Amino acid sequence: MQASAPDYRQVSRPRRLPADAPNIVVIMLDDTGPALSSAFGGPIKTPTMENVVKYGVAYNRFHTTAMCSPTRASLLTGRNHHRVGFGQIAEFANDWDGYTGAWPATAAALPKVLGHYGYATSAFGKWHNTPATEVSSAGPFNRWPTGQLVGFDYFYGFMAGETSQWEPALVENTTRLPPQHHRKGYHLTEDVTDKAVKWIKNQKALDPDRPFMLYWAPGAAHGPHHIFKEWADKYKGRFDQGWDELRKEIFARQKKIGWIPEDAALTERASSMAAWKDIPEAERAFQTRLMEVFAGFVEHADTQAGRIVDTLSELGIRDNTLIFYVWGDNGSSSEGQNGTISELMAQNGIATKVSDHLRVLKEIGGLDQLGGPKTDNMYHAGWAWAGSTPFQGVKLLASHLGGTRTPLAVSWPARIKADPVPRSQFHHVNDIVPTIYELLQIKPPKLVDGITQDQIDGVSMAKSLNDAKAPDSKTMQYFEVMGSRSLYKDGWMASAFGPRTPWKPGFDPAIFNWTPDQDKWELYNLNEDFSQSRDLAKDNPDKLREMTASFTATARDNKAFPIGGGLWASLFHPEYSPRNPAKEFFYTQDVIELPEFNAPKLGSASTLVRMEVELTPKSQGVLYALGAYSGGISLWIDKGKLSYEANIFQVERTRIETSEPLPQGRVTIEVESIRREGPATPMDVVIRIDGKDVAKGHVPRTPSLYFTTNDTFDIGRDSFSPVADDYFDRAPFQFNGDIGRVHIKYLPSPKHK
Incomplete structure (x- = not known):
């Protein structure tokens, strides 16, 4: 009798799963606000969420942590966010045990565990769970998505908390990718969806019997709100009534469709937040357009999620795919404050007038520029409050439900009976991992790579999936973000x-x-x-x-x-924020695309930049640049002038230029920047060539923390979003000559007076 041929796949990857183990897709949007999806009475059309709800169930008492990185760490580990070191976003890490921003080996992530059971795993979009100083091409890579401590097989997306949708700095696995300038019609959400669809199709073509887990978490709809004009135009006039009336409209629909209880109350607006009637008539078109752009951004993201769901149907695997669609990683973001064209001003503690933003908009082409590559716009906090209906809180408030409560839809047609009755059991994002483990008949591992594992804090939601009246399985949950x-x-x-x-x-x-x-x-x-x-x-x-x-x-x-x-x-103590610990930096012209957190803190610290440059009559291009069009520092040569710009979040641009002809040959260029200690303090800049002062100027305000979270520092070019408008259409505006040794060091900063 002839022996059957061995299945070498089972030798290298033994199957430890039920024969009908489902594929798993986790979809999570960003900063969307619990009240905005049309599936739950909101004004933004979300056909994919409606579809997942139609073929599954939805939870109206599901919760996140009120902040980006903490929610994602909790989602992927089943633990509370401080237990895994993410008491805050990765960019604000410190040495307190619950705030390190460093994924611990004692909390193996879901993809790592599922990988041991035979799953193929992938992640697409926003990551935001690697220490900010470990995201350069030098690593270390163990806390990257595909690293040993996390365990995804494949990653395509960006490492930080946000990025331009038009000119992102992207990563594939552990390789940093070149800029997207040449790609007309490019949008990041579409890009990560293209890659996700391709990965699913390849996976099922090459290993059809192997189940997969896919984590799709685009940057949408976190600031900056970037979207094609035609998507924003779908909502023209839709929000002219203002946020107070919008809340009333949403509240009425929520009750009409049974999403919230009939006796639920509509909470009051905080006295410190502007009413719509308080917005001057001259500013209202700006404020409503900001919301129209946001709405188009959200609908576009949900539509892209639909391409993933459609792919499952196309391949005939939708019925046996378990989908978790988490509507947001926290509540609506009010960080746009009074409405802004440059949303990182809020994190840097810089207050401005709306008139400043309108002035800049007029200079660059008017309201139609909102959502495009020349603005990092974010809507007024009043719209965020409307997006939290009927709750009073917003993102960053772990105290009130608008910051932590978000809809969750779950679909698995083969095992979960579709039911329109909302699930009202109290649950948290840390409950998704134990739910998956129970459905797959997996016991949480006690040891992973020889390391004893921390307890799982979440509880399974499995009983409520097919029983709307199942008793609560979660009796206690704490929340904390920034106090x-x-x-x-x-x-x-x-x-x-x-x-x-x-x-x-x-x-x-x-x-x-x-x-x-x-x-x-x-x-x-x-x-x-x-x-x-x-x-x-x-x-x-x-x-x-x-x-x-x-x-x-x-x-x-x-x-x-x-x-x-x-x-x-x-x-x-922003001086202790994550940064490259070096006090001096030595670079050459080959140093490009260095993430801002790995680079010298030009603009937010006192520095001396000294570089050797070969000048000719035809010299032009960027000598160095940090940041983006939304904010940064740049030094470049064009038309015989040496120009420096401190772009303080678009609202204030300080230009310092030489007036005399530049010398020729090998020269030493120095830029000395002396910044006062304290938040948003001024800075004095002197430019020298071969020891001679050739230009000087005063920068009225500077960032407390950073210009961007995902753009870069470059020698000899401006790789992604260009800092200065002068070479916007010529980016990356690469220097056409030779740059020798570049030396950057920190200088003492005088006390702020």
Whole structure:
């Protein structure tokens, strides 16, 4: 009798899964706001979310952490965010145990575990879970998506918290990719979808019996809000009534379709947030266009998600694919504050007037430039508040549901019966991993790579998938982001707003003296108050004491102390924010596309740049550049002039230029920048050639932290989004001569007066 041929695939990859193990697709949008999807009564058309809900179930009491990196770390590990070192975004990491921003070996990620069970795994879009100083081409790579500690087989996307949708700095696995300048009609969301669709088709063609897990998390709709004009134009006039009326409209639809309880209350607008009637008539077209652009951006992203779902149907695998569609990684973002063309001003504590933004818009072509490559626009906080209907909170507020509550839809036609009744069990993003493990009959591993694993904090949602009346399996969950915090326990929630009001421009000096002890706690009975609208603290002091004590114990157990630890490097001590630890840097002309967090902090520190350059009568091009059109520093030669620009988030551009003819031959160019200590302080700049002062100027304000999160530093070119308008159409405007040794060092900064 002839023996059957061995299956060598099973020798190298033994199958430990049920025969009908599903494919798994996790879709997560960014900063979208819980009330905006048309599937749940919102004004933005989202056909893909509607489709997933139609063929599955949706949860109206699902929660995230109120912030990007923390939610993603929790989603992919099943643990609470501080337990895995992500008490804040990767760019604000520090040495406190719960805030390191360093993925621990004690918390193996879902793709790593599924890979051991035979799954092919991939991730597309935004990552934001690698230490900010480890994202250059030098690595180390163990905390990258395909690294040992995370375990995806394939990654295509960007490493930071946000990026230009038109000119992104991208990564494939561990390789940094060239710029996209030459690609007409390019948009990042479409790009990552193209790659995801191709990966699925290749996977099923090459290994059809192998299940896969795909994590699709585009940059949309995080700022900057970038989208083709025709998508924004779909919403022309739709928001002319303003955010106060929009909230009322959404609230009525939410009740009509049964998404929220009939007795839910519509919460009030905070007194510190502008009413629509307070917006001057001359500014309203700007404010409504910002929302139209955002709406088009969101619809476009949801439509791209639909291409992935359509691919599953095309290949005949939709029925046996488990889809989790998380509508957002946190609530609507109010970081656009009063409406902005350059949204990172908020994180740098720079306050401006809307008139400044309108002035710049007029200079670059008017309202139609919003959403394009010359703006990093973000809508007014009032629109974010409307996107949180019926709740009062927004992104960065872990205290109130608008910052943490987001819709979740789950579809698996082969196993989950479609049901329009909303699931009202209380759940958290850390519950997705244990749900997958239970559905796949996997026990959470106790050891991975010989390392003892931390406990799983999430609980399975499996029982509620086919039973809308299943009892709650999660009785307690804490929340904390940058000092804003709350605790849910047995239907009650205790909340402390924290030191920052996300929609207020600039930094209130009082925040620098803040301690958690001074915060006022609120108390809500969510069993009777769906929208967290009635503060019961005065009537129930004993219950409040019980809840705050439970928060303290739970937060300590999860490494969340010190409370507000995420503010350490982002606000209290920006000088300790993640950066290359070197005090001096030595470069050559070959150094390009160096991520900003790995580069010298030009503009936000005192520095001396010294470079050897060969000049000829035909010399032109960028000598060095840091940042993007939305903000940065650049030095270039054009038409016989040496020009320096400090682009402070588009609203203030300081140009310093030589007036005398440039010398020829080998010269030494120096740029000395002396910045005062403190947030948003001024800077004096002197340019020298061969030791002689040739130009000088004063920069009125500078960033406290950084210009961009995902753009780069370059010698001899400006690789991605160009800093200066002068060479916008010629980017990367590569220098046409020889640059020798480049030496950059930090200088002492005088105290701010």
